[in-house]
Amino acid sequence: MKKIFTMATVAVLSLSLLAGCGTSGGAAGSGDTIKVGALFEQTGGAAQYGTAGLKGAQLAVEQQNAKGGVLNKKIELKVADNKSEPGESTSQATRLINSEKVQFMLGPMTTKTLKAIIPIVTQNKIPLVTPSGTDAALTVSDGKLNQWIFRACFIDDFQGQVGAQFAAETLKAKTAAIIIDTNGDYAKGLGKAFEDVFTKAGGKVVATENYVAGDKDFKPILGRIKAQNPDVIYIPGYYTEVGLIVKQAREMKITAPLLGGDGWNGDKTTEIAGANNMTNVYYSDHVAMDDPSLVDFTKQYKEKYNENPTGFSALGYDAATMMIKAFEAAGSTDPEKVRTALEGIKDLKGVTGNITVDAANHNPSKSAVMLQYKDGQWAFADRVDPK
Missing domain, CATH: 3.40.50.2300 (Response regulator)
Incomplete structure (x- = not known):
């Protein structure tokens, strides 16, 4: 209401x-x-x-x-x-x-x-x-x-495609879970595109969980995802919730790669999640700031x-x-x-x-580029061109 x-x-x-x-x-x-x-x-x-x-x-x-x-x-x-x-x-x-x-x-x-x-x-x-x-x-x-x-x-559909291609081709993932902000057109758009491309590549989405922007406790949905043991978890949200999801996932000993879109961009994601929890995390972005150009x-x-x-x-x-x-x-x-x-x-x-x-x-x-948190900062991991 x-x-x-x-x-x-x-x-x-x-x-x-x-x-x-x-x-x-x-x-x-x-x-x-x-x-x-x-x-x-x-x-x-x-x-x-x-x-x-x-x-x-x-x-x-x-x-x-x-x-x-x-x-x-x-x-x-x-x-x-x-x-x-x-x-x-x-x-x-x-x-x-x-x-x-x-x-x-x-x-x-x-x-x-x-x-x-x-x-x-x-x-x-x-x-x-x-x-x-x-x-x-x-x-x-x-x-x-x-x-x-x-x-x-670029648009959400392309970001979702980039994340799915990276998960399937680079990370060799066969199964995935998706966590979506039900109030966000951004999250829903990326999530749908990811699922479409990932499944067409032969992957399987074993869990889809939802939250509402402003939520703080993600342990119940992370618990259900952990039970499915996915190869990757795709979280196309904004830093305020994403940082907490990353933090709580790692506290629950979920070690699967965590992926997202450009809503992860900036230092706030790391501040909220804690740098020690940022191992094996990636997100799609418009540019890699460590690009020599x-x-x-x-x-x-x-x-x-x-x-x-x-x-x-x-x-x-x-x-x-x-x-x-x-x-x-x-x-x-x-x-x-x-x-x-x-x-x-x-x-x-x-x-x-x-x-x-x-x-x-x-x-x-x-x-688009995929960035990885490495040595205390976001660094270039892969580049994906539009098809």
Whole structure:
């Protein structure tokens, strides 16, 4: 009932805010600046992703402005915090459009916070690039293209495929268990893709267990999984729960490899799980930060923020780079021309790899990597190319 009430509240709020939106009359590209909304999860349950993505975007914009900007204008990021909540995301997107007069947007990072603002972005014709919104339905819903939404990342289906291929081909697993957040489209999407590809490869899913975001005690479901003795356990969730699952699994002497998606990214997973429990764990990500080609980006990021970047930092940087290149290709800040330019991006060299946008679904064709926790840090384990 709580979930139903929350969803209803967000829907009502979205409709009420849409009623007052209309097409933005502000000229975001007039004068000496181009105003771009930066709507990120700076607080709340997904803050680890949002703060990293925002910093990456800010670095890309700062570097571009230092070179003179784009179209003889400086880019001005109008930053807003969606607090990792759909309702707040809706409210802040509306404020950015109506009050700040932005006509372009970067973020959010997660499926739920982005899904909440798609009607607003569409109503106001705002080209938006999400660094890490991986749900396929964000760009194509019920067979219809959400023409104003773009992404710098691959989609959930591909992540699930990557995890399954790695489990079957590299780890030689024959059986698997899956642990899914029943409230999360992200987890359900990855879980389904993993199961489909793993079973087609000859594997068998011997257990599927569910939890709800916010749960703390996973020992009952881990006990049932342990009884099935799977070769691998796939956990496509976010770090707040994943860290606890890893910790409790190892405390229960479950030694099977643990796999996940990019929701594992960052130091928080290790902090929650405990470094001593991170042996034999892997997750799919958009880039390996120990890749030699990332040396310059890592150095620049660390010089600015006095911390190492994560995969989400790199995706934030690439999302901003996609928008900048679209401005250049369009030769204009007209939203329709910029949207068309985003669809035409081809072989753009990004931090996370070369980016070519598929105009039919607005998804970039990119490789993925599997990372392994090793010697106190996440390190490259394998690369998987799209088929």
